[in-house]
Amino acid sequence: MSRPLAVDRHGQILQALEAQGSVSVSDLAERFNVSMETIRRDLKLLAEEGRLVTVHGGAHRLSNEPSLSRRTIENAEGKAAIGRAAAELVEDGMAILIDSGSTTLALAQALTNRSDLTVLTNSLPIGLLLARTKTIKTVLLGGEIEPNDEAAFGLDTLDLIAKYRVDLAFIGAGGISETGEFTDFTRLAAEQRARMAAAAKAAYVLADHTKFSKRTPVPIPIAPPIAGLITDGLPKGEPAAEAAARLWPIRVVGSKP
Amino acid sequence: MSRPLAVDRHGQILQALEAQGSVSVSDLAERFNVSMETIRRDLKLLAEEGRLVTVHGGAHRLSNEPSLSRRTIENAEGKAAIGRAAAELVEDGMAILIDSGSTTLALAQALTNRSDLTVLTNSLPIGLLLARTKTIKTVLLGGEIEPNDEAAFGLDTLDLIAKYRVDLAFIGAGGISETGEFTDFTRLAAEQRARMAAAAKAAYVLADHTKFSKRTPVPIPIAPPIAGLITDGLPKGEPAAEAAARLWPIRVVGSKP
DNA sequence: TCTACAAAGCCACATAAAGTCACATTAAAG
DNA sequence: CTTTAATGTGACTTTATGTGGCTTTGTAGA
Numbered sequence: 001m002s003r004p005l006a007v008d009r010h011g012q013i014l015q016a017l018e019a020q021g022s023v024s025v026s027d028l029a030e031r032f033n034v035s036m037e038t039i040r041r042d043l044k045l046l047a048e049e050g051r052l053v054t055v056h057g058g059a060h061r062l063s064n065e066p067s068l069s070r071r072t073i074e075n076a077e078g079k080a081a082i083g084r085a086a087a088e089l090v091e092d093g094m095a096i097l098i099d100s101g102s103t104t105l106a107l108a109q110a111l112t113n114r115s116d117l118t119v120l121t122n123s124l125p126i127g128l129l130l131a132r133t134k135t136i137k138t139v140l141l142g143g144e145i146e147p148n149d150e151a152a153f154g155l156d157t158l159d160l161i162a163k164y165r166v167d168l169a170f171i172g173a174g175g176i177s178e179t180g181e182f183t184d185f186t187r188l189a190a191e192q193r194a195r196m197a198a199a200a201k202a203a204y205v206l207a208d209h210t211k212f213s214k215r216t217p218v219p220i221p222i223a224p225p226i227a228g229l230i231t232d233g234l235p236k237g238e239p240a241a242e243a244a245a246r247l248w249p250i251r252v253v254g255s256k257p
Numbered sequence: 258m259s260r261p262l263a264v265d266r267h268g269q270i271l272q273a274l275e276a277q278g279s280v281s282v283s284d285l286a287e288r289f290n291v292s293m294e295t296i297r298r299d300l301k302l303l304a305e306e307g308r309l310v311t312v313h314g315g316a317h318r319l320s321n322e323p324s325l326s327r328r329t330i331e332n333a334e335g336k337a338a339i340g341r342a343a344a345e346l347v348e349d350g351m352a353i354l355i356d357s358g359s360t361t362l363a364l365a366q367a368l369t370n371r372s373d374l375t376v377l378t379n380s381l382p383i384g385l386l387l388a389r390t391k392t393i394k395t396v397l398l399g400g401e402i403e404p405n406d407e408a409a410f411g412l413d414t415l416d417l418i419a420k421y422r423v424d425l426a427f428i429g430a431g432g433i434s435e436t437g438e439f440t441d442f443t444r445l446a447a448e449q450r451a452r453m454a455a456a457a458k459a460a461y462v463l464a465d466h467t468k469f470s471k472r473t474p475v476p477i478p479i480a481p482p483i484a485g486l487i488t489d490g491l492p493k494g495e496p497a498a499e500a501a502a503r504l505w506p507i508r509v510v511g512s513k514p
Numbered sequence: 515t516c517t518a519c520a521a522a523g524c525c526a527c528a529t530a531a532a533g534t535c536a537c538a539t540t541a542a543a544g
Numbered sequence: 545c546t547t548t549a550a551t552g553t554g555a556c557t558t559t560a561t562g563t564g565g566c567t568t569t570g571t572a573g574a
Contacts, residue, residue, distance in 0.1 A: 019372070021391060022265050025532075035552055040533070055264045056559065057532065124385050124397070131381075131402040140381070140409050142399025142417055145388040152397050156420070160399055160413055263560070282522075292562055297523070313569060314522065 009034075010042060013059075017052055022060035078208045078232035081254035083107040085230055086170055086206055092116045094167040097196055098126055100151030101172030103206045105129075111136065120164055122192075123151040139164075146189075153188055161195045169200030171222070173207050175214030180243030182207070183216040190218040202227040205248070209233035212240045261289070267299055270316075272369065274309055276362060276386040279317035335465045335489035340364040342487055342510040343427055343463055349373045351424040354453055355383055357408030358429030360463045362386075368393065377421055379449075380408040396421075403446075410445055418452050426457035428479075430464050432471035437500030439464070440473040447475040459484040462505075466490035469497045 009032050016023050025043070029036045043059045046052050052059045083106030090096055093116050098104050100123035108126040111117065115135035121127050122141040131138040143157030171193050173182035182205055184190035197203035203226050212235050228249035234241040244250065266289050273280050282300070286293045300316045303309050309316045340363030347353055350373050355361050357380035365383040368374065372392035378384050379398040388395040400414030428450050430439035439462055441447035454460035460483050469492050485506035491498040501507065 019392070022262050024262055036532080037534090037553085038551055041551085055262060057262045060262070060264055122399075124381050124388075127402055128381050128385075128407060131404045131407065134404045138402040138404075139411075139413070140397065140399040140402050142379075142397040142409065142413070145384055145395040145397055147388045147391050150385060150388065152399065154396075156396070156399070156417055163413070293522080294524090294563085295561055298561085 010046060013042060013046065014051060017059065017061050022055075022058060024058035027058075078254060079103045079106040080109070081232050082206050082208060082230050083110040085251065085253040086204060087111050087114070089168060089204065090114070090117065094118070095120070095164075097121065097161075097164070097166045097169040097200055098123065099169070099171045099193060099196055100126070100149045101206075103208055104170055104172050107170055107206060118166075120166060121151075122153070122157055123149070125150055149189075153192055157192060158195055161192070161199050164199055166200045167202070168227075169196050169203040171197055171203055171205050171220075173205055173211060173220060174216035176207065176211050176240045176244055177215060177219065178239045178243060180240060180245070180247040182220040182222060184218045184220055185216050187218050190220045194221045194223065197222050197226060205229045207231050209235055212238045212244070263299070266291075267303060269369070270299060270303065271308060272386055272389055273366065274316065274318050275389075276366065276382045279312075279315060281315035283314075285315075336360045336363040337366070338489050338510045339463050339465060339487050340367040342508065343461060344368050344371075346425060346461065347371070347374065351375070352377070352421075354378065354418075354421070354423045354426040354457055355380065356426070356428045356450060356453055357383070357406045358463075360465055361427055361429050364427055364463065375423075377418075377423060378408075379410065379414055380406070382407055410449055414449060415452055418449070418456050421456055423457045424459070425484075426453050426460040428454050428460055428462050428477075430462055430468060430477060431473035433464065433469050433497045433501055434472060434476065435496045435500060437497060437502070437504040439477040439479060441475045441477050442473050444475050447477045451478045451480065454479050454483060462486045464488050466492055466498075469495045469501070 013023060013028060025036050025039045028039045032039070043052065043054050047054045047059070052061055079102060082103055086107045087110035090111065092114070095118040098108060098119055098121040100121070104123065105126055108121075108129050111119070112129065112133050118137045118139065119130050120139045120141055121130070122143065124145070127138055127140045130136045141152055141157050141160045143152035143154035143160070145151070146153050173193070174184040174189070177183050184193060203222070205226065205228075207229060209232055226248060228251055229244060230251045230253065232252070232254045234245060234250070234252060270280060270285060282293050282296045285296045289296070300309065300311050304311045304316070309318055336359060339360055343364045344367035347368065349371070352375040355365060355376055355378040357378070361380065362383055365378075365386050368376070369386065369390050375394045375396070376387050377396045377398055378387070379400065381397075381402070384395055384397045387393045398409055398414050398417045400409035400411035400417070402408070403410050430450070431441040431446070434440050441450065460479070462483065462485075464486060466489055483505060485508055486501060487508045487510065489510055491502060491507065491509060
C-alpha cells in the first residue's frame with residue numbers, strides 16, 4: 001500500500017479548488033484517506049504560498065470573491081472623481097461607448113441622472129445600472145462573459161462593436177507600461193478595447209493612479225486619435241507616468257500624489 | 258458527513274441577491290437546509306460588511322431596487338418548482354438557451370450548482386448569476402436593453418441568436434391566449450422568442466399558472482417542434498388552460514389549483 | 515384607528531463539529 | 545539502524561449552528 005505523495009495531494013487539492021471554487025477539510029480527508037489534521041496542514045501550507053485562503057471548514061480560491069466588487073471599493077473616491085470628470089464631456093444627445101471595469105463603472109454612476117443618451121457597453125453591471133434609469137437608451141454588446149470582469153468579450157462582441165459608430169468612447173486599461181502605453185491582461189481584451197476606441201470619434205482612457213504601477217502583458221493597439229487620459233494622479237518618479245505624460249494629453253482630476 | 262462551507266452559503270446569498278434584488282430568510286433557510294437563525298446571522302454578518310441591508314423577513318441589495326424583483330417574489334415557490342423541473346432536463350455538456358423572465362431566472366438559480374454547461378441568454382441577471390459560478394460558460398446575447406425585463410432585444414439579438422445552435426431552449430411568455438397560444442407584449446419580443454425556440458433541437462416554454470389568466474397582444478409564432486410547456490398548475494375552468502392542454506404536451510410540477 | 519395573532523427577530527444557552535498544539539508513531543532514505 | 549519528514553492521536557479551545565423562551569413587527573379584521 002503506497003501512500004500517495006504529499007505533492008500529488010497538494011496538486012489535486014488545487015485542482016479540486018479550481019473546479020469547485022471551494023473544498024472542505026472533511027471531504028478531502030475522506031478522499032485521500034488521511035486525517036483531517038493532515039489536510040489542515042496541507043491547506044495551511046498552500047495558504048502561506050498564497051494559492052488559496054483557508055476558511056472555517058475548508059478553503060476557497062482567492063480569485064473568487066474579490067472580483068469586481070472588491071476592486072470597486074479600491075480607491076473609490078479617485079475613481080468617482082474620474083467618473084464625474086468624464087461625465088462632463090458627455091453632451092445630451094450623444095451616443096457613447098463605455099468599456100468594462102471599475103473606473104468606467106464610476107462614469108456610468110455619474111451618468112445615472114442624465115437623459116437623452118445612448119450608451120453602448122460590454123459590461124453587465126454598467127448595462128443594468130443605466131438601463132434602470134429608463135432615461136438612457138442602453139445597448140449591451142454581447143459575447144462570452146468573463147466572470148472576473150463581469151463583461152462580454154469575444155468574436156460576437158467584436159462583431160457588434162463594428163456595427164456602431166459613437167461620439168465618444170471611454171476605455172479602461174489593465175495597466176500602463178514604462179513606455180506609457182496602455183496594457184491589458186489578454187490579447188483579446190486588448191484588441192477589443194482598441195476596436196472600441198476606433199469606433200468613436202474621440203476616445204478617452206480612464207485609469208486611476210494605481211494603474212501606473214501595474215504591468216500587464218499585452219499592449220493595447222490603440223489608434224492615434226485618442227483624445228486623452230483621465231486620471232486622479234500622476235505618481236512622481238514613476239517612469240510609466242512620465243512616459244504617458246509625453247505620449248498622451250492627460251487630464252488630472254482630484255488630487256493624488 | 259461534511260457540512261457545506263459557510264462561506265459558500267454567503268457567496269450564494271449574495272448571488273441570489275444580485276439576481277433577485279431581495280431574498281427572504283425562510284427561503285434561504287429552506288434552500289440551504291439550515292435554521293432561520295443561522296441565515297439571520299449570515300445576513301447580519303454580510304450587512305456589517307456593507308454588502309446588503311437587512312429588512313424584516315430578509316435582505317435586499319443596497320443600490321436600486323429593480324422592477325424585476327417584485328415579479329420574482331410573486332409566486333416564487335411555483336416558479337422555483339418549475340425551475341427545478343426544467344433543470345432536470347439539462348444534461349452535462351449541453352448547450353442551452355435561456356430566455357429572460359422571472360420564471361426562467363428560477364431555472365438559472367436551479368443550475369447554479371452545475372458545471373460543464375454552456376448557457377446563452379439575453380437576460381442580464383441570468384448572465385451575471387451564471388457567469389459568477391465560473392463553472393458554467395455563459396454567452397450574453399447582446400442588443401438594446403429593455404429596462405423592465407433587464408434583458409436585450411432587437412436586431413443585434415436576433416443576429417446573435419441566428420449564429421448559435423443549442424440543445425435546449427427555455428422560453429418565457431407574457432401570457433396565454435384563449436386558443437392556447439403563447440403571447441407577448443410586443444411584436445419584437447414575440448419574434449425573438451420564436452427565433453430562440455427555433456435555434457434549439459427542443460424548446461420548452463416555462464410559464465407559471467398565473468399566465469393562463471393573462472392576455473398580451475402578440476402571439477408568439479413558435480414553430481411546431483416545441484417539446485412542451487412546464488407549469489405549476491392548470492387553473493380549472495380557465496379556457497386558456499384547456500386550450501393549451503390540447504395544443505401542447507404539458508408537464509405540471511408542484512401543486513396549484 | 516385599534517386590536518389580535520402569526521411571523522420574524524433577538525438572546526442565552528447547549529452541542530457538535532472544526533481548529534490548535536504537543537507529542538507519539540510510522541515510513542522512507544541514508 | 546539511525547535519522548528525518550510526514551502523519552496520526554488525544555486533550556483542549558474555538559466556532560458554527562440549533563433550540564427554546566421571550567419580544568417585536570407586520571397585517572388583517574373589527
